[in-house]
Amino acid sequence: MESFSGPVTTIRDLTPDVRQIDLTLLAPPDIHFAPGQFISFEVDREGSLTPATRPYSIASPPSLSKQIQLVFNRVPGGPGSSYLFSLQEGFDTTFKGPVGSFTLRDSARDILFVATGTASHRYAQCCGRVNAGPKSDSSAG
Numbered sequence: 001m002e003s004f005s006g007p008v009t010t011i012r013d014l015t016p017d018v019r020q021i022d023l024t025l026l027a028p029p030d031i032h033f034a035p036g037q038f039i040s041f042e043v044d045r046e047g048s049l050t051p052a053t054r055p056y057s058i059a060s061p062p063s064l065s066k067q068i069q070l071v072f073n074r075v076p077g078g079p080g081s082s083y084l085f086s087l088q089e090g091f092d093t094t095f096k097g098p099v100g101s102f103t104l105r106d107s108a109r110d111i112l113f114v115a116t117g118t119a120s121h122r123y124a125q126c127c128g129r130v131n132a133g134p135k136s137d138s139s140a141g
């Protein structure tokens with residue numbers, strides 16, 4: 001798993017408790033992933049010396065390799081969502097990834113996606129790949 005760093009470049013509130021942010025990659029400057037994969041932050045948690053690891057799905061398409069978009073909801077008191085909601089434009093971030101094998105495989109079979117809340121963004125990427133046709137995205141695994 002690779003480590004990445006880069007600042008928050010855009011923040012958009014989609015609802016009062018769902019936020020979208022863009023992270024522009026600095027080091028390394030590119031990321032290659034398959035729709036459905038995720039990245040992880042290590043965040044401080046109150047009363048513990050060890051950080052908590054929190055995964056977040058990449059909501060942007062693999063074609064945008066120089067930045068990633070995340071969509072997350074507020075979980076009161078949760079260290080992961082509190083960290084993400086504390087970020088302001090220009091703040092630096094570090095994260096690891098991309099990981100996850102729950103990705104779309106090439107198949108001629110009908111596909112039914114079921115998702116609630118912020119998870120629907122992750123499936124939007126898979127749907128984009130279905131519409132584009134099999135193996136249209138060389139970075140997809």
Ligand SMILES: Cc1cc2nc3c(=O)[nH]c(=O)nc-3n(C[C@H](O)[C@H](O)[C@H](O)COP(=O)(O)OP(=O)(O)OC[C@H]3O[C@@H](n4cnc5c(N)ncnc54)[C@H](O)[C@@H]3O)c2cc1C
Pocket residue numbers: 038054055056057058071072073074075076077078079080081082100118119
């Ligand atoms: C593979 C993967 C991908 C994920 N991708 C995303 C993503 O794209 N966007 C996103 O927002 N989250 C995503 N999550 C969930 C995310 O990793 C955290 O679990 C979530 O942000 C809560 O973390 P926390 O530290 O704030 O709260 P925690 O300390 O984990 O939870 C605090 C309390 O809130 C409850 N809780 C946990 N999650 C939620 C929730 N979503 N809504 C309401 N209550 C909750 C817990 O049961 C607990 O009681 C993903 C999880 C996995 C495993």
